[in-house]
Amino acid sequence: MLHRLNPSLKLAGLIIITTGIxxxxxxxxxxxxxxxxxxxxxxxxxxxxxSKRRIRFLVAFSALLFAFQVLMTAxxxxxxxxxxxxxxxxxxxxxxxxxxxxxxGMSLRFLLVVFSSMLFVSVTDPTLLAHSFTRFRIPYRYxxxxxxxxxxxxLFDMENKTVRMAQRSRGISISVRGMSRILRTIRYTFxxxxxxxxxxxxxxxxxxxxxxxxxxxxxxxxxxxxxxxLDSAALVLLLALLLTSILLTLGFLPQISAII
Amino acid sequence: MLEVHDVSFSYDNEKLILDSVNLQVRRGEIAMITGPTxxxxxxxxxxxxxxxxxxxxxxxxxxFLIDGKNVExxxxxxxxxxxxxxxxxxxxxxxxxxxxxxxxxxPENYSVAPSDIEKxxxxxxxxVGSSHLANRPTYALSGGEKQRVTIASMLAGKxxxxxxxxxxxxxxxxxxxxxxxxxxGFKNNGYGILCIEHRLATILSIADRVLRLSKGRxxxxxxxxxxxxxxxxxxxxxxxxxxxxxxxxxxxxxxGTISAxxxxxxxxxxxxxxxxxxxxxxxxxxxxxxxAGLLHSTDGTTYLDGVPSIEMTAQEVAARVAVVFQNPNHxxxxxxxxxxxxxxFDVLDSLGKIPSERPDEVLLAAGLAELKERNPxxxxxxxxxxxxxxxxxxxxxxxxxxxxxxxGQDEVGRNFITQTIRKRSESGGAAILVTHDSAVATNLCSxxxxxxxxxxxxxxxxxxxxxxxxxxxxxxxxxxxxxS
Numbered sequence: 001m002l003h004r005l006n007p008s009l010k011l012a013g014l015i016i017i018t019t020g021i022x023x024x025x026x027x028x029x030x031x032x033x034x035x036x037x038x039x040x041x042x043x044x045x046x047x048x049x050x051s052k053r054r055i056r057f058l059v060a061f062s063a064l065l066f067a068f069q070v071l072m073t074a075x076x077x078x079x080x081x082x083x084x085x086x087x088x089x090x091x092x093x094x095x096x097x098x099x100x101x102x103x104x105g106m107s108l109r110f111l112l113v114v115f116s117s118m119l120f121v122s123v124t125d126p127t128l129l130a131h132s133f134t135r136f137r138i139p140y141r142y143x144x145x146x147x148x149x150x151x152x153x154x155l156f157d158m159e160n161k162t163v164r165m166a167q168r169s170r171g172i173s174i175s176v177r178g179m180s181r182i183l184r185t186i187r188y189t190f191x192x193x194x195x196x197x198x199x200x201x202x203x204x205x206x207x208x209x210x211x212x213x214x215x216x217x218x219x220x221x222x223x224x225x226x227x228x229x230l231d232s233a234a235l236v237l238l239l240a241l242l243l244t245s246i247l248l249t250l251g252f253l254p255q256i257s258a259i260i
Numbered sequence: 261m262l263e264v265h266d267v268s269f270s271y272d273n274e275k276l277i278l279d280s281v282n283l284q285v286r287r288g289e290i291a292m293i294t295g296p297t298x299x300x301x302x303x304x305x306x307x308x309x310x311x312x313x314x315x316x317x318x319x320x321x322x323x324f325l326i327d328g329k330n331v332e333x334x335x336x337x338x339x340x341x342x343x344x345x346x347x348x349x350x351x352x353x354x355x356x357x358x359x360x361x362x363x364x365x366x367p368e369n370y371s372v373a374p375s376d377i378e379k380x381x382x383x384x385x386x387x388v389g390s391s392h393l394a395n396r397p398t399y400a401l402s403g404g405e406k407q408r409v410t411i412a413s414m415l416a417g418k419x420x421x422x423x424x425x426x427x428x429x430x431x432x433x434x435x436x437x438x439x440x441x442x443x444x445g446f447k448n449n450g451y452g453i454l455c456i457e458h459r460l461a462t463i464l465s466i467a468d469r470v471l472r473l474s475k476g477r478x479x480x481x482x483x484x485x486x487x488x489x490x491x492x493x494x495x496x497x498x499x500x501x502x503x504x505x506x507x508x509x510x511x512x513x514x515x516g517t518i519s520a521x522x523x524x525x526x527x528x529x530x531x532x533x534x535x536x537x538x539x540x541x542x543x544x545x546x547x548x549x550x551x552a553g554l555l556h557s558t559d560g561t562t563y564l565d566g567v568p569s570i571e572m573t574a575q576e577v578a579a580r581v582a583v584v585f586q587n588p589n590h591x592x593x594x595x596x597x598x599x600x601x602x603x604x605f606d607v608l609d610s611l612g613k614i615p616s617e618r619p620d621e622v623l624l625a626a627g628l629a630e631l632k633e634r635n636p637x638x639x640x641x642x643x644x645x646x647x648x649x650x651x652x653x654x655x656x657x658x659x660x661x662x663x664x665x666x667x668g669q670d671e672v673g674r675n676f677i678t679q680t681i682r683k684r685s686e687s688g689g690a691a692i693l694v695t696h697d698s699a700v701a702t703n704l705c706s707x708x709x710x711x712x713x714x715x716x717x718x719x720x721x722x723x724x725x726x727x728x729x730x731x732x733x734x735x736x737x738x739x740x741x742x743x744s
Contacts, residue, residue, distance in 0.1 A: 196587065
């Protein structure tokens with residue numbers, strides 16, 4: 001369902017969510033938004049495959065952030081010690097309530113930013129996103145840069161693999177012995193890829209000019225997204241969210257900040 | 261009618277690339293321009309499409325008329341409505357993420373209404389037989405599909421004239437046949453078509469008129485063709501006691517879920533020159549990389565000189581094989597031609613037996629000695645290719661694996677590469693070439709391995725394999741390629 005929303009709105013949503021938790025970094029607030037994000041995955045039918053390596057790495061990393069924060073924070077009410085008292089030694093490494101709160105805050109913030117970005121990428125068509133920028137008076141020349149960059153990324157990835165193979169066939173291996181060696185091998189990857197990319201520039205610009213790119217200040221779009229009532233409603237909700245986070249930080253809503 | 265009168269052009273005001281060229285292209289005809297590589301054919305295409313002198317700088321004289329009107333003062337975007345240029349490399353011309361967006365790109369720029377754009381996209385994709393590709397992402401297209409999409413995207417702007425620069429460069433024989441059908445269709449619909457090809461056989465059968473461009477001057481094609489090599493190799497007799505240089509056992513490779521090579525087993529013996537052939541996408545390049553020990557197979561093993569390639573370090577691989585890839589830019593690493601040639605000495609320690617004059621001798625044989633101090637990336641395509649070959653064969657490793665070495669090569673380059681290959685096979689090494697060209701296979705190679713969808717379909721002496729291919733529905737491979 002999220003697929004149907006205007007791409008610029010989705011970008012605004014991502015920015016507002018990230019900004020919101022920066023302004024008001026409460027862990028409960030981040031947790032609530034994270035739940036909403038996961039809900040977003042469900043209603044858009046985007047699979048969030050927990051068995052995938054990437055997801056497990058992210059969750060593991062957030063647990064690491066949690067542990068790190070807890071260990072580094074010693075103030076607040078002590079809940080327990082990680083290394084208990086033994087004879088006359090210890091106890092060491094206190095775990096405090098404040099530390100646990102900060103820990104949750106950090107790890108949930110991390111998960112929220114990562115998952116909301118993943119959701120954004122899954123439900124947004126980059127071409128439609130680039131085209132929607134014209135609504136904001138951004139010249140199409142610049143928004144096309146986004147499309148072209150995304151179009152050539154898979155190609156550069158493939159070329160990188162070919163250059164690596166070419167290096168191996170010449171006996172060049174990425175060696176870790178000494179800085180000068182590392183710099184040399186970086187140069188052996190950088191220059192062929194750079195030249196290959198630059199060699200495409202002429203042909204690409206002739207191809208685009210040859211199809212009239214730049215003929216006039218405006219152009220039509222074969223596939224374009226529109227702005228619907230649903231988008232306006234969503235924008236209102238997002239702005240309300242932003243406003244709420246600002247008010248919470250400034251302390252204007254004491255009843256709500258007691259809960260969140 | 262598209263005409264140029266008395267056009268001369270030079271990029272640097274010194275070397276004249278085009279010299280008083282006169283040319284007309286009429287609607288409803290297919291004209292063809294042929295000539296040796298580097299003769300200025302691409303430059304002429306740029307003039308006819310209006311890019312020279314509007315976008316590309318240089319010394320330009322002469323007149324350019326479309327339908328009798330001098331278009332000197334017209335902008336490129338105005339000329340582009342009438343004349344469309346399809347360049348050689350489809351990959352570098354695609355600028356969007358979906359096929360339908362790519363084809364719609366032209367009309368969008370001219371502010372055509374979206375409903376009309378939809379019709380144009382449909383018509384254009386239909387005309388190249390690619391309607392089923394409309395919603396495909398552009399990175400997931402094969403070489404032939406990319407080229408058809410590029411042609412469709414030019415067509416959508418509804419030009420009157422279509423110029424194609426070396427259209428067969430990225431195509432296999434089947435793709436060439438499809439291209440011929442498409443171009444004939446366009447001709448019958450009233451388009452004026454100009455094809456630039458140095459491989460005559462690909463377009464000759466459908467061309468109404470053939471002209472030759474040589475050293476900047478245009479002339480009528482004399483009808484004479486030169487084949488690339490005239491001495492077919494004798495039937496190869498392998499000494500019975502020879503150990504294979506290269507062995508593959510049950511080798512497979514997958515790109516994600518796509519199986520590129522399936523269960524291939526083969527052995528290559530000293531003295532053999534093998535042509536590795538097959539349609540685009542049949543796994544030839546992947547197999548070459550597996551045989552050279554550059555890719556590790558998902559199943560099975562490759563042995564280089566008796567040692568499993570998976571256990572080898574990069575230096576051990578380089579000491580045994582010489583690999584030349586399709587794109588010369590991917591395998592140039594040094595700042596000057598000289599250093600590139602000597603790179604093998606920096607990298608391999610075991611080269612005491614090679615005299616230090618060898619690299620420069622080979623460079624001379626490749627015709628690159630005067631370019632010693634130049635940056636290798638600044639060389640022409642053909643020169644880069646020769647540098648690729650000369651820099652990897654300096655230490656005469658056992659097996660040469662070349663991926664399409666003759667594409668875009670002039671006679672000097674072809675001769676150098678052919679001699680290099682022959683020398684290696686005569687002195688007990690072996691060579692494997694990926695090629696589409698049956699003439700190369702017959703005249704230079706002692707064996708053809710033909711691949712289909714990742715497996716070896718046929719493996720044997722060239723004449724026998726080519727005959728069998730004709731019987732099995734691959735008749736397009738039996739047509740010998742000819743050069744101009």
